[in-house]
Amino acid sequence: MSEHADVIIAGGGAAGFFAAAHIAEASPGARVIILEKSAEVLAKVRVSGGGRCNVTHAEFVPRELASYYPRGQKELLGPFHSFCSGDTIAFFENRGVALKTEEDGRMFPETDASQTIIDCLLRETTQRGVRVFTGYGIREINVRGTGWEVITAKGSLTCDKLLIATGSSPKMWDVIRQLGHTIVPPVPSLFTFHIKDPRISGLMGLSATVSVRLSGTAQDHMIFEGPLLITHWGMSGPAVLKLSAWKARELYDRNYRFPIEVNWLHSVTFGEALDVLRTQREVCGKKNIMTSGPFDLPRRLWVKLAASAGIADEDRWAEVRKELLENLAAQLTKSVFRVQGKSTFKEEFVTAGGVDLREIDFRTFESRIRENLFFAGEVLNIDAVTGGFNFQNAWTGGYMAARAISSKLRETP
Structure with a gap:
């Protein structure tokens, strides 16, 4: 097979489809092809x-929204002024897909079905003439004049503009590296902690609002706040996931063996x-310590922490010695736990790593190294904490690249 397109989009995911929809809308008649390596887009x-x-998060201030990205925070600030979460909401609602906001700010389609979003994107691209080729894994990309030759498992195609939106794909990073780009080595982000400790054993499902930080690093003052969930393998929840995201590379370097300090009183x-x-x-003074804790903590957790401080089941407040009170205060506000490994958070496998951000013009998402080469989504060294932010990066990057590509198509005689 040999075919020429005005635009080829490598990757049939969120960023790729969003870009295709905007290119096709802004440039009617443009030949736009999406190449997807798997059988399903x-x-x-x-x-x-x-x-x-x-779909996204109900944070509408660009600077605040950018603060949720451990990698990409500075680079996304400008793009968020052009296309932010409110623009994402408008895109879908203008196409008949209403979104709802949950208490924690996460936004979902009112149908509570991802198929609603998929159907919207497929309908938008199909109606505008975008063609989708599945089973087209990319093996090689070559420069052809001011355009590109894309060699796939099913033959080669050529195009004038190329957008790569292949997500966290090691094979594609190898291809991109051949084009002269630097790839920041990928490491996992957004993961939960394996911890075996008597203070949390038997407490699966219990949660508390805490602050947590890496322990044993006096120079590291980063504190991560939010709910912490005790699981049968250790700890999860937003506070843990934030720490895992912001410290992704450091924790990788430590082989996921490190101490954390938890303040159970936030x-x-x-x-x-x-x-x-x-x-x-x-x-x-006359009350039993185990049954009369003064803090708003789950009782089972209070009992575990009190016992670990050296307090016996029958002890009353009036009997507790000064050093035991200090032990208890320490357990409550600076409990140290040793992490002995990690697990992926649900199905959200997110990596820190990808195309070096210094090599991208974030006004257009175009390569600074190769003209007419664009990137969007997680193929870049951009990632966020959980809550809809990684999708917002895909929508924003897809939109910005599409706008720049459409502008170039109009300039082409």
Whole structure:
């Protein structure tokens, strides 16, 4: 097979389809082809959010939105001023797909079905004449004048403009490297922690709002806040996932063996906790410690932490010694746990790594190294915490690249 297109989009995922829709809308009659290596397009959209598709997040201030990206925060600030979460909502609602916002800010289609988003993107691209070729794994990309030759498992195609939106694909990163781009080595992001510790054993399903940080690194003052969920293998929840994302490369270098410090009281300091415990001893002296904790903590967790501080089941507040109170305050506000491995968070396999951001013009998402070569989505060294932010990166990148490509197509005689 040998065919020429105005635009080839490598990758039939969120960024690729979103870009195709905007190119086809802005440039009617343009020959746009999407190449997808697998038999199914938009596979990640289908499984995201447990099959509901976490489309975006209800954060509408560009600077605040950018703060959720451990890699890409600075680079996405400008693009978010051009296409932000509100624009994503408008795109889908203008095409009959209403979104709803949940308490934590995540946004889903009102149908609670990812198929709704898939159908919208397929309808939009099909109606505008975009062709989709599945089973077209890319083996090689060659420069042909000012355009490109794309060699696939099913033959070669040529195009004037090429957008690569293949996600976290090691094979495609190898191809991109051959074009002169630098690939930041990929490491996992967004993962949960394996921890075996008597303080959390038997507490599966229990959650608390905490602050957590890497322990043993005095110079590292980054603190991650939010709910922490105790699981049968250790810890999960937003606080843990944030730490895993922001410290992805450092934790990889440590082979996922590292200590963390958990403040079960969130923002209460050791000194403040000790003061509360002393007051409790004075006011509730006759009460049993295990059944009369002064903090808003799940009772089973309180009992575990008190026991680990050296307090016995029968101890009363009036009997507790000064050092035991200090032990308890420490367990509450700076419990150290040793992480001994990781697990992928649900189906959301996200990597930190990809095309070096210094080699991309973020006004257009065009390569600074090769003209008429564009990138969007997770193929770039951009990733975010969970909550719809990785999809927003795909929508924004797809839109920005499409706008730049359409502008170039208009300039072509």
